[in-house]
Amino acid sequence: MAVAALPPKRAPQKQNAWKAYSDWANEHRKWLFAAPAMIFVAVLIAFPLGWTLYLSLTDASGSVRAKSEFIGLENYADVLTDTDRFWPAVLRTFVFTAVALTVQLVLGMAIALLLWRPFKGEKWVRVAILLPLVATPVAVGMMWRLIFDPNIGFANQLLGFVGIGPQPWLSGQYSALPTVIFIDIWQWTPMVVIILLAGLTSLSDEPDEAARIDGATAWQRFRFITVPLLMPTIIVAILLRSIDALKTFDLLYATKGRGGGSFHEVETLNVYAYGLSFDYNDYGVSSTVLIIFFLIIVAVMFVLTRRRKEVQK
Amino acid sequence: MERRKSRVLAMTVLTTVLAGGSLAACSGGGGGGEGDAESGTVRVTLANHVWTDAIVEAIPQFEEETGLTVEVTQLGEDQLSAQYNVQLNAGTDEIDVMMYRPLQEGKLFAQNGYLADLTERVSSNADWQWDDFQQGPVDSTTFEDQVVGVPTITEREVLYYRKDLLEKAGLEVPQTLEELEAAAKQIKEQNPDIAGFVARTGKSPAVTQFSSFLYGFGGDFIDDEGNSSLDSPEAKEAYAYYGRMINDYGPANVSTDMSWPEAMAIFTQGGSAFYTEADSLYQNATDPANSQVAETVGFAPMPAGPDGSKPYNVPSWGLGINEASANQDNAWKFIEWATSKDMVMQIQKEGVPGPRTSVWQDPAGTETYPEDLAAAIEVSAENGVGHDRPLVINVGEAREIVGDPIVVGITDGDVDAAADAADEAFQQFLDDERE
Numbered sequence: 001m002a003v004a005a006l007p008p009k010r011a012p013q014k015q016n017a018w019k020a021y022s023d024w025a026n027e028h029r030k031w032l033f034a035a036p037a038m039i040f041v042a043v044l045i046a047f048p049l050g051w052t053l054y055l056s057l058t059d060a061s062g063s064v065r066a067k068s069e070f071i072g073l074e075n076y077a078d079v080l081t082d083t084d085r086f087w088p089a090v091l092r093t094f095v096f097t098a099v100a101l102t103v104q105l106v107l108g109m110a111i112a113l114l115l116w117r118p119f120k121g122e123k124w125v126r127v128a129i130l131l132p133l134v135a136t137p138v139a140v141g142m143m144w145r146l147i148f149d150p151n152i153g154f155a156n157q158l159l160g161f162v163g164i165g166p167q168p169w170l171s172g173q174y175s176a177l178p179t180v181i182f183i184d185i186w187q188w189t190p191m192v193v194i195i196l197l198a199g200l201t202s203l204s205d206e207p208d209e210a211a212r213i214d215g216a217t218a219w220q221r222f223r224f225i226t227v228p229l230l231m232p233t234i235i236v237a238i239l240l241r242s243i244d245a246l247k248t249f250d251l252l253y254a255t256k257g258r259g260g261g262s263f264h265e266v267e268t269l270n271v272y273a274y275g276l277s278f279d280y281n282d283y284g285v286s287s288t289v290l291i292i293f294f295l296i297i298v299a300v301m302f303v304l305t306r307r308r309k310e311v312q313k
Numbered sequence: 314m315e316r317r318k319s320r321v322l323a324m325t326v327l328t329t330v331l332a333g334g335s336l337a338a339c340s341g342g343g344g345g346g347e348g349d350a351e352s353g354t355v356r357v358t359l360a361n362h363v364w365t366d367a368i369v370e371a372i373p374q375f376e377e378e379t380g381l382t383v384e385v386t387q388l389g390e391d392q393l394s395a396q397y398n399v400q401l402n403a404g405t406d407e408i409d410v411m412m413y414r415p416l417q418e419g420k421l422f423a424q425n426g427y428l429a430d431l432t433e434r435v436s437s438n439a440d441w442q443w444d445d446f447q448q449g450p451v452d453s454t455t456f457e458d459q460v461v462g463v464p465t466i467t468e469r470e471v472l473y474y475r476k477d478l479l480e481k482a483g484l485e486v487p488q489t490l491e492e493l494e495a496a497a498k499q500i501k502e503q504n505p506d507i508a509g510f511v512a513r514t515g516k517s518p519a520v521t522q523f524s525s526f527l528y529g530f531g532g533d534f535i536d537d538e539g540n541s542s543l544d545s546p547e548a549k550e551a552y553a554y555y556g557r558m559i560n561d562y563g564p565a566n567v568s569t570d571m572s573w574p575e576a577m578a579i580f581t582q583g584g585s586a587f588y589t590e591a592d593s594l595y596q597n598a599t600d601p602a603n604s605q606v607a608e609t610v611g612f613a614p615m616p617a618g619p620d621g622s623k624p625y626n627v628p629s630w631g632l633g634i635n636e637a638s639a640n641q642d643n644a645w646k647f648i649e650w651a652t653s654k655d656m657v658m659q660i661q662k663e664g665v666p667g668p669r670t671s672v673w674q675d676p677a678g679t680e681t682y683p684e685d686l687a688a689a690i691e692v693s694a695e696n697g698v699g700h701d702r703p704l705v706i707n708v709g710e711a712r713e714i715v716g717d718p719i720v721v722g723i724t725d726g727d728v729d730a731a732a733d734a735a736d737e738a739f740q741q742f743l744d745d746e747r748e
Contacts, residue, residue: 062706063425064402150566151579171568173724258391259713262516262569262720278395279709281421 055287108192141254199233423456450628464628469693509562518572529618544736556722626697
């Protein structure tokens with residue numbers, strides 16, 4: 001009996017404490033749920049960024065633990081006036097991104113249009129197109145490096161069969177950049193295809209059919225109906241691919257190694273910053289390059305997202 | 314309602330715990346965790362190298378003798394370097410013994426305080442005989458009068474050549490650089506598909522092999538006053554010679570990115586008559602499994618330039634102890650064992666040139682080497698120069714600067730102008746480093 005009498009006495013009290021806690025949690029749940037992510041962001045993104053910013057204002061070199069002096073914006077002045085390595089690297093970064101992106105968009109759109117309407121064997125074609133995506137860029141780089149080897153590579157042997165002399169491909173001072181752009185296109189066009197295909201399949205058929213009845217040609221329908229309707233998707237593809245292409249590193253390092261080759265022929269900002277850190281142990285300058293690079297990416301993202309909003313209006 | 318609330322709460326708690334747990338796992342980073350106590354596990358970080366293969370095979374023997382456990386991390390050269398940069402910078406105590414390149418990273422690591430002072434340890438055991446180590450290598454692992462590493466592998470540049478091609482052309486083994494050029498020219502003319510000469514071509518990798526040519530012509534990277542001497546007539550001649558050899562008599566589709574694996578591949582696939590490279594890599598050329606020219610490969614000392622035959626003679630790798638390691642006594646036990654006379658003899662017999670004088674003097678130490686190679690090594694050890702790259706702190710950057718005229722030469726550019734530009738840049742670099 002005594003046991004049975006206990007619960008009514010204690011239960012309300014326990015329940016009250018529990019309820020108070022649960023109410024509090026319920027009230028603040030938007031913060032509680034977001035907290036882990038916020039801590040994650042703070043620790044793993046904000047701190048490194050802040051630390052890099054700090055290093056960029058010092059002359060840290062040799063070791064980040066060694067004494068370094070605060071030198072203000074000196075590194076920025078040095079880097080921004082460096083026409084030897086920095087500006088060529090900026091130029092290469094943009095050439096790489098712009099050319100790769102343009103070709104990927106055109107090619108991606110063409111392939112997506114081909115795959116848009118169902119056809120026989122569609123499944124297999126899709127699998128084949130997606131294959132390059134699943135390989136890691138380092139493996140892709142090494143594979144292409146073998147294919148493009150000037151002496152024993154498959155590419156030159158193939159050219160030999162059709163009577164064309166061997167090409168320097170990756171090993172040439174002027175052909176290396178176009179070659180790595182080609183590899184990037186090979187690997188990432190499928191990604192653009194997937195995005196555009198998703199956009200295409202979600203389009204309604206009606207405007208297209210109406211235009212067809214009105215006698216519009218295929219090109220007119222594509223140019224004035226499909227493309228405008230697909231614009232938001234195209235911009236998403238541009239956004240994702242351009243950020244990726246801007247910060248490409250693994251492919252360049254796997255194919256040309258440190259410094260982007262003996263003439264820095266494929267040295268983009270990323271490769272340059274890596275070299276400054278890991279070959280030169282010049283942490284101050286390296287951080288400066290990375291901060292400038294970060295600002296460039298943020299600016300590009302800003303422009304693109306604004307354009308996307310405009311299109312969506 | 315109540316049940317929904319409590320479910321929300323439970324989920325909150327669960328999420329927090331999971332997130333917290335994963336964060337804690339990030340910061341904990343595993344590891345020994347014992348703090349300062351000496352651990353029975355010696356953590357050794359090694360580079361991919363024939364020496365490493367031999368030592369790893371022998372480790373069970375060490376474990377049995379000492380009762381210690383050895384944990385080996387093995388990485389490629391570039392990855393190893395990057396790994397050290399990250400881990401040592403962060404002050405890790407998770408590396409005890411580290412294999413490092415005394416000429417490449419030695420000064421930097423010692424200056425940063427990454428390497429423990431071994432001065433007392435090397436002299437504490439008379440049986441181990443520190444004075445048995447060759448002076449050149451010992452100098453390279455000594456920083457400001459403190460011993461910070463023990464050399465493990467030494468190397469000198471030698472001439473690899475194809476006996477069959479020389480015979481066919483009716484040529485003697487070249488003794489001088491002049492003869493080498495003439496022979497390369499003749500063989501290339503006689504055999505359109507075969508290069509007369511091959512060597513490393515990558516801006517940074519080529520520097521070490523170019524050094525022996527530079528010394529042969531009477532030049533060096535830095536003069537006696539500590540200034541750049543890249544614009545000296547000797548240096549310019551050396552740059553021009555090296556570039557000409559590759560450009561005129563090199564493989565048809567030569568790239569400017571070759572390090573030793575690529576250059577060695579061309580030679581071992583029968584693509585070249587001559588090849589200058591480190592002697593420690595000779596097994597790549599003599600092992601029939603890797604080399605199509607295994608039967609016909611010969612070795613000779615570095616051909617003499619106007620200033621004589623002056624190949625580099627350097628310790629390419631050494632072992633050091635991480636200053637932050639709490640396990641330094643056991644780490645030293647490992648180094649002492651790995652560089653003991655017996656071990657050096659055993660590894661040298663397997664084809665890896667060691668740093669001990671007594672082993673070289675013992676006929677058993679060279680009996681497994683091709684006779685001509687052993688003779689070439691003996692000559693090179695006598696007249697060798699103790700460095701194969703500029704002896705500075707930031708070697709990576711210096712190599713890129715001094716390597717620039719090499720690639721300009723290989724691509725038939727204006728070597729004189731490139732040497733002048735490199736000289737200016739290198740002087741600036743030296744001034745900056747001296748500050």
